[in-house]
Amino acid sequence: MKKTLLILLILPLFLLIGCTNDKKATKNIIDIVKKQTGISIPQDANLIEKYETSLFLHGRLPKYYIFQFDKAPEEFLVNNTFQEVKNDVFEKNIINILENENKKYNLKIPEESLIKFDELYLYTYQEDDYCLIYYPNDYKLIVFIISK
DSSP states (O other): OHHHHHHHHHHHHHHHHHHHHHHHHHHHHHHHHHHHHHHOOOTTTTTEEEEOOOOOOSSOEEEEEEEEOOOOOOOHHHHHOOOOOOHHHHHHHHHHHHHHHHHTTTTOOGGGSOOOOSSEEEEEETTTEEEEEETTTTTTTEEEEEOO
């Protein structure tokens, strides 16, 4: 009985700490994105995947984050000039860079998490610096920060 009571008292504490750490981790990633791209991801975004290199190298290393929203972040998309216009050159360039950096830096991004251009997407980017791709069908945002 005492053991059960102790577990019931301690379990909520662990759950609370776990939730707090997830929010802290998301805020830290949002701060990294802001620092390296100048773009502020809304605080209500949920970080669902992250891929970074564990290599110790000089310079900026590639980062690949996937966020999900509960609803469309309309203001964020408008304020950061996300475009819907199809751009074949942009698509090929991003796919090539991503494939190369995924291999070179051993990011281990699984196939199902890679940027895809076969569904509706909006994007904003700075050539050879970063790109953000938003998928309105499932409210996902991929942030790909390119190495320098």
